[in-house]
Amino acid sequence: xxxxxxxxxxxxxxxxxxxxxxxxxxxxxxxxxxxxxxxxxxxxxxxxxxxxxxxxxxxxxxxxxxxxxxxxxxxxxxxxxxxxxxxxxxxxxxxxxxxxxxxxxxxxxxxxxxxxxxxxxxxxxxxxxxxxxxxxxxxxxxxxxxxxxxxxxxxxxxxxxxxxxxxxxxxxxxxxxxxxxxxxxxxxxxxxxxxxxxxxxxxxxxxxxxxxxxxxxxxxxxxxxxxxxxxxxxxxxxxxxxxxxxxxxxxxxxxxxxxxxxxxxxxxxxxxxxxxxxx
Amino acid sequence: xxxxxxxxxxxxxxxxxxxxxxxxxxxxxxxxxxxxxxxxxxxxxxxxxxxxxxxxxxxxxxxxxxxxxxxxxxxxxxxxxxxxxxxxxxxxxxxxxxxxxxxxxxxxxxxxxxxxxxxxxxxxxxxxxxxxxxxxxxxxxxxxxxxxxxxxxxxxxxxxxxxxxxxxxxxxxxxxxxxxxxxxxxxxxxxxxxxxxxxxxxxxxxxxxxxxxxxxxxxxxxxxxxxxxxxxxxxxxxxxxxxxxxxxxxxxxxxxxxxxxxxxxxxxxxxxxxxxxxxxxxxxx
Numbered sequence: 001x002x003x004x005x006x007x008x009x010x011x012x013x014x015x016x017x018x019x020x021x022x023x024x025x026x027x028x029x030x031x032x033x034x035x036x037x038x039x040x041x042x043x044x045x046x047x048x049x050x051x052x053x054x055x056x057x058x059x060x061x062x063x064x065x066x067x068x069x070x071x072x073x074x075x076x077x078x079x080x081x082x083x084x085x086x087x088x089x090x091x092x093x094x095x096x097x098x099x100x101x102x103x104x105x106x107x108x109x110x111x112x113x114x115x116x117x118x119x120x121x122x123x124x125x126x127x128x129x130x131x132x133x134x135x136x137x138x139x140x141x142x143x144x145x146x147x148x149x150x151x152x153x154x155x156x157x158x159x160x161x162x163x164x165x166x167x168x169x170x171x172x173x174x175x176x177x178x179x180x181x182x183x184x185x186x187x188x189x190x191x192x193x194x195x196x197x198x199x200x201x202x203x204x205x206x207x208x209x210x211x212x213x214x215x216x217x218x219x220x221x222x223x224x225x226x227x228x229x230x231x232x233x234x235x236x237x238x239x240x241x242x243x244x245x246x247x248x249x250x251x252x253x254x255x256x257x258x259x260x261x262x263x264x265x266x267x268x269x270x271x272x273x274x275x276x277x278x279x
Numbered sequence: 280x281x282x283x284x285x286x287x288x289x290x291x292x293x294x295x296x297x298x299x300x301x302x303x304x305x306x307x308x309x310x311x312x313x314x315x316x317x318x319x320x321x322x323x324x325x326x327x328x329x330x331x332x333x334x335x336x337x338x339x340x341x342x343x344x345x346x347x348x349x350x351x352x353x354x355x356x357x358x359x360x361x362x363x364x365x366x367x368x369x370x371x372x373x374x375x376x377x378x379x380x381x382x383x384x385x386x387x388x389x390x391x392x393x394x395x396x397x398x399x400x401x402x403x404x405x406x407x408x409x410x411x412x413x414x415x416x417x418x419x420x421x422x423x424x425x426x427x428x429x430x431x432x433x434x435x436x437x438x439x440x441x442x443x444x445x446x447x448x449x450x451x452x453x454x455x456x457x458x459x460x461x462x463x464x465x466x467x468x469x470x471x472x473x474x475x476x477x478x479x480x481x482x483x484x485x486x487x488x489x490x491x492x493x494x495x496x497x498x499x500x501x502x503x504x505x506x507x508x509x510x511x512x513x514x515x516x517x518x519x520x521x522x523x524x525x526x527x528x529x530x531x532x533x534x535x536x537x538x539x540x541x542x543x544x545x546x547x548x549x550x551x552x553x554x555x556x557x558x559x560x561x562x563x564x
Contacts, residue, residue: 133473133476133477133480136480136481137479139480139481146466146482223467224473225473226466227466228464232447235447235448236452236467239447239448239449240448
């Protein structure tokens with residue numbers, strides 16, 4: 001093998017491409033700078049800016065409220081972890097039940113369908129109210145604490161959304177895959193487990209993660225029933241100080257919490273796209 | 280119920296302080312006239328020689344007794360007669376009329392000299408009506424559900440292990456965190472209704488609401504709940520004032536009478552008599 005020497009034309013092409021890249025980066029930086037400057041001037045130059053800054057961006061109040069908000073956020077994180085796992089499991093189960101074949105499974109399919117219709121249509125707040133303030137009124141033995149009941153409400157609601165996402169994934173797998181698997185002698189269960197579900201889950205990973213990001217914001221609604229989450233802690237701090245900075249603090253923390261999840265979602269989407277293209 | 284409103288509370292606090300120091304409040308709408316003008320003969324009441332006092336129908340315990348404002352029983356009935364006495368009216372000169380709460384706060388001519396009906400003094404209402412200085416500063420109370428372990432406890436220390444709830448952003452919540460300081464994290468609700476529901480379900484040992492609300496809850500809404508007691512004053516309490524027509528010629532005199540009753544301890548005594556002893560609300564210390 002001799003050393004590879006690119007032709008002059010190829011070298012020119014590479015140089016040109018490099019120049020183009022540098023140029024586009026510079027243009028992008030310049031346009032971002034111009035837009036940023038315009039925004040800053042427009043906002044800080046507005047007549048009400050001083051008042052807004054005092055009531056929404058007061059560092060001292062923000063710092064004072066931070067510990068309470070972080071305590072609340074820890075509750076959000078724990079709830080999110082367990083509710084996400086629960087909702088994914090429930091969603092997958094319901095999706096599998098909904099895609100069962102054969103007339104004998106009609107009642108199962110109908111129940112699963114009814115569940116997704118109901119809980120996708122029901123406002124989450126109502127589900128939380130019924131479970132956290134209604135169910136304990138039954139005064140049954142061994143009533144779980146409010147947090148668990150609120151978690152169940154979230155799992156039920158989001159299980160409905162996720163079930164539909166999983167079902168879309170399952171139904172997007174070409175029938176020929178199923179036929180091929182069955183002709184190799186796999187049972188229906190084995191086909192689902194080894195052929196259909198792995199492909200289906202991979203295919204719908206982005207929308208699944210997207211729903212988990214949405215769930216992250218909704219777990220806070222459990223605070224309706226008494227527990228203090230990050231937003232509630234901010235609300236209390238705001239009520240005490242007549243200043244909205246704690247809300248901004250909570251909002252920033254939520255975004256920071258969502259960044260890793262969203263980054264994972266993007267990466268998964270990108271990888272899936274690459275794989276599809278490289279097939 | 281007990282949403283804090285800074286200007287109102289500050290005004291109230293100023294008035295109370297001013298009264299305590301024994302000087303005339305600076306920000307009265309009408310300057311306190313000379314005592315000579317505040318006599319039965321001089322006062323421009325609706326019916327000369329008579330004092331017409333209004334309240335709602337029905338009038339609830341413990342503010343009134345048996346829905347009969349004229350019997351002098353109940354805290355507000357007693358206050359009304361003391362104010363009348365201070366202005367030189369005999370019991371027989373006091374006439375009661377019934378006026379709906381909402382009608383009284385609405386602008387427009389009034390058919391009473393003053394109205395006593397647990398009116399919280401707020402800046403919005405001051406646009407439409409006159410208020411005297413406060414005759415009662417609302418205190419926070421602990422309400423316990425049926426069979427709660429804090430029933431009958433009158434020491435703050437006994438409440439520290441309790442699971443308590445209150446409405447978000449209210450003085451009641453402040454009372455939990457600043458006065459009781461429980462070891463268990465308090466529960467916070469959007470409304471008192473949610474808190475009541477949790478109390479009924481047995482999810483809480485008790486809820487904290489202002490005393491008027493506590494009376495209403497235990498008498499009308501959650502019959503098996505009881506008032507454990509009232510807490511020491513906290514934050515910037517709501518204040519009840521007598522309500523008069525906007526720019527009424529009587530406001531200065533009636534307000535002066537309330538100030539005098541507060542200064543000589545009469546209001547404190549009436550509060551103890553009618554709210555603590557007769558209504559049986561213990562002081563939690």
